[in-house]
Amino acid sequence: MRSVAVVGAGQAGIVLSAALLRAGWRVTLHSDRTAQEYLDSGGRPTACLFGDQVEYEAELGLERWPEAPRPGRIRLDVHTDDGRAAFTVDAPLRKPALAVDQRLKFAHGLRELARRGAAVVTGSVDADDLDALAARHDLVVVTVGSRAFPELFPRDDARSVHTTAQRALFMVNVRGYDLAAHPRYRDILFTFVPGTAEVFWIPFWDKDAGESRAVTVEAVPGGRADRFGGVTSAAEGLAVLREVVADLLPGHLDFLAPVTPTSPVTWLKGSVVPVVRRPVAVLPSGRHVLGLGDAVVLNDPIAGQGANNATRMARFFADRLAGYDGTAEQLRSWFDEFWETGRRTNDFSNGLLAPLRPFQRDVLLAAAHHPSIGEELWEGFNDPPTVFPWFFDEAAAREFLARRRVRRWDLARYRLDVASRLWAGRVFRRPAPA
Known part of the structure; x- marks a missing residue:
């Protein structure tokens, strides 16, 4: 032997x-x-x-x-710098995930x-x-x-x-939320502010709390979300997280309002x-x-x-x-x-650490209208070779979309739809309270 x-x-x-x-x-x-x-x-x-x-x-x-949550979908919300959701990709995973x-x-x-x-x-x-x-x-x-x-x-x-870290990282596990009131957190949720931060909301099985959510912030160093360097406890980190979300992703404040850390030690900060x-x-x-x-x-x-x-x-x-x-x-x-x-x-x-390129934005926009494309994209988390070369090479991306009958005028329409909604949101947004 x-x-x-x-x-x-x-x-x-x-x-x-x-x-x-x-x-x-x-x-x-x-x-x-x-x-x-x-x-x-x-x-x-x-x-x-x-x-x-x-x-x-x-x-x-x-x-x-067996009791741990097994998310079967990923939802990606891409936001603008002023906190508005530009578009959403919501598609199934081919097999459930587990954290x-x-x-x-x-x-x-x-x-x-x-x-x-x-x-x-x-x-x-x-x-x-x-x-x-x-x-x-x-x-x-x-x-x-x-x-x-x-x-x-x-x-x-x-x-x-x-040769250097590309993100400043913070993670905290939380409980005390209401999924009935906030159903989009039932599965995996990504909220991206390109060039600033990526926030991941993951269904999680915690040693002390059981079902919970692990919230991870990937902040561009020196950017608006890079605020966790002085954090010394889970409670401090959660308070800073609420400040970051209020600034960048205000639509998620209601979910965070009632939560508490699953324990005093279930948090991390650092870089890789x-x-x-x-x-x-x-x-x-x-x-x-x-x-x-x-x-x-x-x-x-x-x-x-x-x-x-x-x-x-x-x-x-x-x-x-x-x-x-x-x-x-x-x-x-x-x-x-x-x-x-x-x-x-x-x-x-x-590739995900790099700035989003225009053709990648087009793939995401197509996925926002065609969940089957989103499903192919999410398979990259399970099996990364499956998203090559079409998510990282412009010519391959065009061929990929053409094979799925997404035409240039479709993409133009998707872009116009996003621009129109963002413009309308800016023009008709309720004034801030005095």
Whole structure:
């Protein structure tokens, strides 16, 4: 029986361990926290999984929250700088999504893997420990980010686009809203003010509150929504969120008015520098380790690809490791194979960070009138290669729309309709109270 040491009990580590256990490997999972310590920890990123990844977790027996909300649609509201909704894309997902508190997921994963026979070892692992693990196992896989091993996996400049964070991030989980009064929040809601901020309202299963909503703000640094830097608590963050919404998205204030944080710790702020790292590290002894998940591919969360990509990577390598010949060269070759399509996850995330281009606006306008186009667009969150090249290349976008019988005069009519409604809204808007 071949043996593997997996360092890190996050999304990639738990999924890979479950898959390799099923394939007959002897698995040792190294976690810096016990299951109870995960449950007692602070808030973690929202980590909404989309269709194929939800199904793979269920196939591995890792999904145990039948009561959690499973949104089946995404609604995107594109707003103007003065807070008015320009247009809406409301379309179904091909398969339901699922966002479960990672504290619950990782605690359950540790206990379930131990029950199935994995050796779960609690404690920190440093660079020196990796050599000892590599000497005792057929393979060592590192799934924790670069903070744990900052020099282990060097940046791959050819595959990395950014050197600085593109968004300032804030997230808070809330409860106390009334879905009957605000039905548009039943499924996933995106509210974009292009060039300023993106706000995501995600149905969420919280450790303490059960069904709730995770609200994430992606603010352009230095812009009107970049106000969360001084926040020190969930209550402060929610107050700033209301201020931002009042300024940029006033139509959402009624939803936020009664809500409270699900707990004092279910909030986050910070930023992410997207990066791709070299996937195989050679240790001082000459032995090697493989990196997966955030250890080697880290994206801004704007496209919700962190946990999804970690799951795809774990699945890809688990499916191939039966043929592992023990060499670093084979692992690099497999990563290159993964990258042939996996790079589209990065392209998708980086593309959404960039300013909206006119032809992309036309695709969104077409989707606002044809839900089938919106459905194809939303499939990109589940399977990013499906939106290439047509959402990121102008000629391909024109061909895509033409095949769906969206003509140039249709687009002209859609643009005119938006302009007319915005003009009417400006002219006939009620005066502000004295």
